[in-house]
Amino acid sequence: MKFDIMRDRLLNGLNDVMKAVSSKTTIPILTGIKIDVTEEGLFLTGSDADITIQTFIPVEEDGDQLINITETGSIVLQARMFNEIVRKLPTNDVEIEVVNGLQTHIRSGKSEFHLIGSDASEYPLLPEVSADGSFSLPADLLKSIIRETVFAVAASESRPVLTGVNWQIQDDELVCVATDSHRLARRKTKLEQVPTDVNSVVIPGKSLNELNKVLEDSTNPVQIVITSQQVLFKTENVLFFSRLLEGNYPDTTRLIPAEFKTNVTINGKSLLQAIDRASLLAREDRNNVVRFETFEGNIVEISSNSPEIGKVEEQIQVEALDGENLKISFSAKYMMEALKAIDGQDVIIQFTGAMRPFILRSVIDDAILQLILPVRTY
Amino acid sequence: MKFDIMRDRLLNGLNDVMKAVSSKTTIPILTGIKIDVTEEGLFLTGSDADITIQTFIPVEEDGDQLINITETGSIVLQARMFNEIVRKLPTNDVEIEVVNGLQTHIRSGKSEFHLIGSDASEYPLLPEVSADGSFSLPADLLKSIIRETVFAVAASESRPVLTGVNWQIQDDELVCVATDSHRLARRKTKLEQVPTDVNSVVIPGKSLNELNKVLEDSTNPVQIVITSQQVLFKTENVLFFSRLLEGNYPDTTRLIPAEFKTNVTINGKSLLQAIDRASLLAREDRNNVVRFETFEGNIVEISSNSPEIGKVEEQIQVEALDGENLKISFSAKYMMEALKAIDGQDVIIQFTGAMRPFILRSVIDDAILQLILPVRTY
Numbered sequence: 226m227k228f229d230i231m232r233d234r235l236l237n238g239l240n241d242v243m244k245a246v247s248s249k250t251t252i253p254i255l256t257g258i259k260i261d262v263t264e265e266g267l268f269l270t271g272s273d274a275d276i277t278i279q280t281f282i283p284v285e286e287d288g289d290q291l292i293n294i295t296e297t298g299s300i301v302l303q304a305r306m307f308n309e310i311v312r313k314l315p316t317n318d319v320e321i322e323v324v325n326g327l328q329t330h331i332r333s334g335k336s337e338f339h340l341i342g343s344d345a346s347e348y349p350l351l352p353e354v355s356a357d358g359s360f361s362l363p364a365d366l367l368k369s370i371i372r373e374t375v376f377a378v379a380a381s382e383s384r385p386v387l388t389g390v391n392w393q394i395q396d397d398e399l400v401c402v403a404t405d406s407h408r409l410a411r412r413k414t415k416l417e418q419v420p421t422d423v424n425s426v427v428i429p430g431k432s433l434n435e436l437n438k439v440l441e442d443s444t445n446p447v448q449i450v451i452t453s454q455q456v457l458f459k460t461e462n463v464l465f466f467s468r469l470l471e472g473n474y475p476d477t478t479r480l481i482p483a484e485f486k487t488n489v490t491i492n493g494k495s496l497l498q499a500i501d502r503a504s505l506l507a508r509e510d511r512n513n514v515v516r517f518e519t520f521e522g523n524i525v526e527i528s529s530n531s532p533e534i535g536k537v538e539e540q541i542q543v544e545a546l547d548g549e550n551l552k553i554s555f556s557a558k559y560m561m562e563a564l565k566a567i568d569g570q571d572v573i574i575q576f577t578g579a580m581r582p583f584i585l586r587s588v589i590d591d592a593i594l595q596l597i598l599p600v601r602t603y
Numbered sequence: 604m605k606f607d608i609m610r611d612r613l614l615n616g617l618n619d620v621m622k623a624v625s626s627k628t629t630i631p632i633l634t635g636i637k638i639d640v641t642e643e644g645l646f647l648t649g650s651d652a653d654i655t656i657q658t659f660i661p662v663e664e665d666g667d668q669l670i671n672i673t674e675t676g677s678i679v680l681q682a683r684m685f686n687e688i689v690r691k692l693p694t695n696d697v698e699i700e701v702v703n704g705l706q707t708h709i710r711s712g713k714s715e716f717h718l719i720g721s722d723a724s725e726y727p728l729l730p731e732v733s734a735d736g737s738f739s740l741p742a743d744l745l746k747s748i749i750r751e752t753v754f755a756v757a758a759s760e761s762r763p764v765l766t767g768v769n770w771q772i773q774d775d776e777l778v779c780v781a782t783d784s785h786r787l788a789r790r791k792t793k794l795e796q797v798p799t800d801v802n803s804v805v806i807p808g809k810s811l812n813e814l815n816k817v818l819e820d821s822t823n824p825v826q827i828v829i830t831s832q833q834v835l836f837k838t839e840n841v842l843f844f845s846r847l848l849e850g851n852y853p854d855t856t857r858l859i860p861a862e863f864k865t866n867v868t869i870n871g872k873s874l875l876q877a878i879d880r881a882s883l884l885a886r887e888d889r890n891n892v893v894r895f896e897t898f899e900g901n902i903v904e905i906s907s908n909s910p911e912i913g914k915v916e917e918q919i920q921v922e923a924l925d926g927e928n929l930k931i932s933f934s935a936k937y938m939m940e941a942l943k944a945i946d947g948q949d950v951i952i953q954f955t956g957a958m959r960p961f962i963l964r965s966v967i968d969d970a971i972l973q974l975i976l977p978v979r980t981y
Contacts, residue, residue, distance in 0.1 A: 306883065306912060313880045315917075329913075336880055340913035502691045502714055505684065534684060535707075535718035539693075 226298025226323040228262050230282070232314055232333065234291050235267075238280040239308050241463055242271035244435045245278040246304040257301035258308075259348045260321070267292055270348070271304060276432050277351060277466040278439065295322075299345030300329055307331075310338050352466050358423035358451040360416055362399075363444040364460065370401055371437045373412045373566040373593050378430035379405035386472035389427035392451075394420060402477055403430070408559045409477055409596040410566060423451045427474050432467035439465055481596060482582060485575040487548035489525060490588060491541065493572040496527075497564040499539045503529040504557035506537050514600045515557045519550050529557075544571060553579045554602040563595035604676025604701040606640050608660070610692055610711065612669050613645075616658040617686050619841055620649035622813045623656040624682040635679035636686075637726045638699075645670055648726070649682060654810050655729060655844040656817065673700075677723030678707055685709075688716050730844050736801035736829040738777075738794055741822040742838065748779055749815045751790045751944040751971050756808035757783035764850035767805035770829075772798060780855055781808070786937045787855055787974040788944060801829045805852050810834075810845035817843055859974060860960060863953040865926035867903060868966060869919065871950040874905075875942040877917045881907040882935035884915050892978045893935045897928050907935075922949060931957045932980040941973035 242258055250256060250273055261268040266283040284292045300323050311319065314333035322330045323342065331338040362370075371390075379387035390403045399414045436458055440447065448459040458465040503515040507529040515529045523546045530536040553576060564572065567587050576583040585595040620636055628634060628651055639646040644661040662670045678701050689697065692711035700708045701720065709716040740748070749768075757765035768781045777792045814836055818825065826837040836843040881893040885907040893907045901924045908914040931954065942950065945965050954961040963973040 303912065309883050310880070313876070313883065315876060315880075335919070336877070336915070336917040338880075338884075338913060338915045341911075498691070498693060499714070502688070502693075502716075505687050505691065506716070533719075534681065535716060537714070537716045539714040541713070 226260075226262050226300060227295035227321070228267070229293040229295075229318060229320045230267065231291055232311060232317045232319045234282055235311055235319060238267070238269045238282050239311060241280045241439050242269045242278045243304060243308055244438055245271040245273055245276045247273035248305070250274065254301060254343060254347050254349070256304060257343055257348070258304040259299065259301050259345055261299045261345070262292075262294055262297045264294070264297065270351070272349065274349075275429065275468050276435055277349075277464075278435075279351065279464040279466075281462045283462075298323060300327065301343040301345050301348050302329060302340055306340065310340075351464070352455045352457075352468075354450045354452045354455055354457045354466075358420040359448060360399075360418050360420040361446040361448045362414070362416075364440045364447050365442050365444055366414070367447050367449075367458075368437055368440050368442060370399075370412050370414060371433045374401045374403045374410045375430050375433045375437075376562045376566065377403040377405060377408055377410035377595075381405075386427055386470050386474055388431075389429045389470040389474075390433060391425060391427050391474040391477075393425040394423050402474075404475075404477055404480075404596075407556070407598050408563065409480060409594075410563070411477075411481075411594045411596075413592050420451070425474060426451055426456065427470040427472070428456055428467060429470055436465050436467070439463060480582060481584065481594070482575075482577045485548065485577055487519065487551045487576040488545070489519065489543055489574045489576075490545040490571060491525065491543040491574065493564050493567055493570055495541055496525075496572070497561055499527045499541055500557050500560050500564075502539060503527045503537050504561070506531045506534055507557055512600070513557045514554050514602060515560070516552065516554045516602065518552045519546055548576075549578075551576055551579060553583070554600045555583075555597055556600060559597050563597060566595060567593055604638075604640050604678060605673040605699070606645070607671040607673075607696060607698045608645065609669055610689060610695045610697045612660050613689055613697060616645070616647045616660050617689060619658045619817050620647045620656045621682060621686055622816055623649040623651055623654045625651035626683070628652065632679060632721060632725050632727070634682060635721055635726070636682040637677065637679050637723055639677045639723070640670075640672055640675045642672070642675060648729070650727065652727075653807065653846050654813055655727075655842075656813075657729065657842040657844075659840045661840075676701060678705065679721040679723050679726050680707060680718055684718070688718075729842070730833045730835075730846075732828045732830045732833055732835045732844075736798040737826060738796050738798045739824040739826045740777075740792070740794075742818045742825050743820050743822055744792065745825050745827075745836075746815055746818050746820060748777075748790050748792060749811045752779045752781040752788045753808050753811045753815075754940045754944065755781040755783060755786055755788035755973075759783075764805055764848050764852055766809075767807045767848040767852075768811055769803060769805050769852040769855075771803040772801050780852075782853075782855055782858075782974075785934070785976050786941065787858065787972075788941070789855075789859075789972045789974075791970050798829070803852060804829055804834065805848040805850070806834055806845060807848055814843050814845070817841060858960065859962065859972065860953075860955045863926065863955055865897065865929045865954040866923070867897065867921055867952045867954075868923040868949055869903065869921040869952065871942050871945055871948055873919055874903075874950070875939055877905040877919055878935050878938050878942075880917060881905045881915050882939070884909045884912055885935050890978070891935045892932050892980060893938070894930065894932045894980065896930045897924055926954075927956075929954055929957065931961070932978045933961075933975055934978060937975050941975060944973060945971055 259270040270279045316334040320332040327342045329340045329342045393400045401412045450457040507513045518526045525541045528538040571588040582598050637648040648657045694712040698710040705720045707718045707720045771778045779790045828835040885891045896904045903919045906916040949966040
């Protein structure tokens with residue numbers, strides 16, 4: 226194997242695949258990155274067994290030659306070391322050559338590194354996915370869907386299936402749901418092309434967070450292929466595989482109330498900032514609970530109280546307030562995360578009483594629904 | 604106590620004094636910030652007993668009214684909480700009022716915080732310093748002096764006096780020396796006004812690092828007052844006190860060689876980057892040692908070798924090379940820190956053999972001297 230490549234392009238590719246490499250892996254070969262040089266270009270593969278990322282750098286792009294290949298071949302190089310070496314090379318031209326099987330030379334300017342690689346045939350093969358259950362979404366929309374749901378997955382492994390986001394195809398919609406059993410985030414997205422053979426899968430939250438970092442904020446399509454054990458997200462030059470979580474995702478539809486006693490329309494940003502301030506004192510007690518109370522004259526008061534430190538109160542003029550008066554307490558963290566997912570615009574909050582779950586959604590549409598269980602303090 | 608202040612100015616002042624507040628303090632009152640409102644303006648004081656910082660915000664500045672004082676007085680408020688509250692207030696106008704002794708109200712827009720303060724009379728008084736041993740330096744020069752020496756102080760407390768930087772007045776020069784007994788940094792600075800009654804003091808490295816963060820990068824003068832137990836750095840609106848370290852600082856002059864067998868003039872930045880690359884492999888062995896070898900034709904080779912991972916070699920064309928040929932090994936970390944202190948320009952490195960300390964200085968002047976002890980590997 227021998228080739229020359231522009232350092233910046235190699236770094237970009239490495240940057241993506243490094244997101245799949247974990248220092249905690251128990252499989253030694255997975256501390257490495259697999260480099261495959263073919264006539265078409267360079268493939269880089271990184272994996273932690275749960276997530277596998279492969280990037281492709283073509284020999285030529287838009288008439289520019291990116292790689293000059295002298296000899297094809299494959300090698301596995303220690304990921305962190307290889308990445309740091311490439312990052313610190315003195316010039317933008319890099320030559321990589323493998324001699325005598327595993328001895329790898331990396332040359333740039335007057336600097337020469339000699340690394341001992343591992344046999345590429347020991348590196349796990351990519352998961353096999355067939356394109357049956359395939360559909361596509363623009364990258365920026367996919368990133369929004371992830372951002373609006375993934376924060377609500379369970380952090381603890383006590384019910385492993387809740388650490389993932391449930392993706393279901395219902396009629397012509399993709400319905401994504403995450404819950405940690407204290408709050409729930411749901412995002413519905415109309416699909417232009419509806420895949421067959423796909424009902425309900427659970428994608429690990431960690432995988433979606435990494436995918437979000439790999440995806441660019443563009444309208445370029447991402448092809449999504451769902452199989453029984455794996456999901457593949459495919460862009461022009463990146464393949465992102467994740468295993469799926471096993472187990473049945475709970476039916477959450479019955480949790481979402483359909484009738485409401487108090488409805489509040491409020492500026493999401495004002496509410497977010499007021500809760501952020503109130504949580505300064507609430508945090509000291511560790512439970513991070515703030516109070517929310519409605520008053521005549523379209524006023525809501527946010528408050529919190531920490532006996533040893535002090536208290537805070539703030540009134541907000543709301544856009545609309547109807548139904549029964551209400552005093553309710555909830556986690557400032559959950560409320561702030563829900564409001565961030567709805568993103569600054571006016572939100573409608575609908576309550577069914579101080580001890581029942583309440584929901585938040587945008588005034589604009591029903592695509593995003595956030596549900597939070599209150600905390601008993603009154 | 605009651606006053607109104609611009610939030611941004613209050614935040615700036617808090618930002619400085621917060622640098623002295625430690626969460627690890629064992630003296631409860633020092634978890635707070637003292638606020639003193641006088642007819643002249645607002646004093647904020649923070650301290651961890653070693654470092655004390657006081658900032659002053661005048662009632663009026665350049666014709667702008669910064670503070671509107673209704674009633675003077677003093678209070679101590681929990682530092683971290685007060686700082687976060689001010690940071691998150693909704694408007695740029697803040698009203699702070701103390702009623703019934705310790706009950707403190709912080710109002711901004713429709714937000715109102717109630718904090719329970721502590722009695723300001725329990726807060727330690729500022730150290731007393733008389734202006735006898737006083738001199739001044741421009742702030743940017745003082746920052747340079749700190750940056751060029753403080754990194755070389757000892758990290759371990761096994762010889763406490765080495766965790767500080769020794770400041771001596773010799774004739775009309777300020778001589779600052781730091782060493783951890785493996786390397787040494789020395790900076791000499793001509794003084795325009797030489798203080799009397801000051802010989803040699805040791806300022807804790809931690810204090811100098813914090814001072815460096817508080818000082819602005821300007822040519823404004825900093826007045827420096829040295830007493831037997833304290834040093835005070837005084838700018839227009841900030842007082843920065845630090846205790847001094849006790850104990851005699853070792854005489855380091857005899858460590859610095861006067862005769863040399865090999866002299867190398869080399870571009871500091873090229874050498875720094877080559878050593879950074881070589882240290883990638885050196886680091887794996889934990890000792891972080893790189894080799895430096897001279898060759899005919901004004902060539903220096905930097906290399907390192909990690910048996911399990913690989914090796915790296917890089918040749919650098921030097922500006923000048925005279926004297927005996929040399930193979931020497933040293934800590935990449937020490938060399939990189941020394942080169943950063945000399946800051947990118949051409950440096951002269953002078954050796955007295957592979958087992959003797961060597962020195963680095965700028966080709967431009969002798970103000971900065973860096974000394975490093977080699978490591979035996981050949």
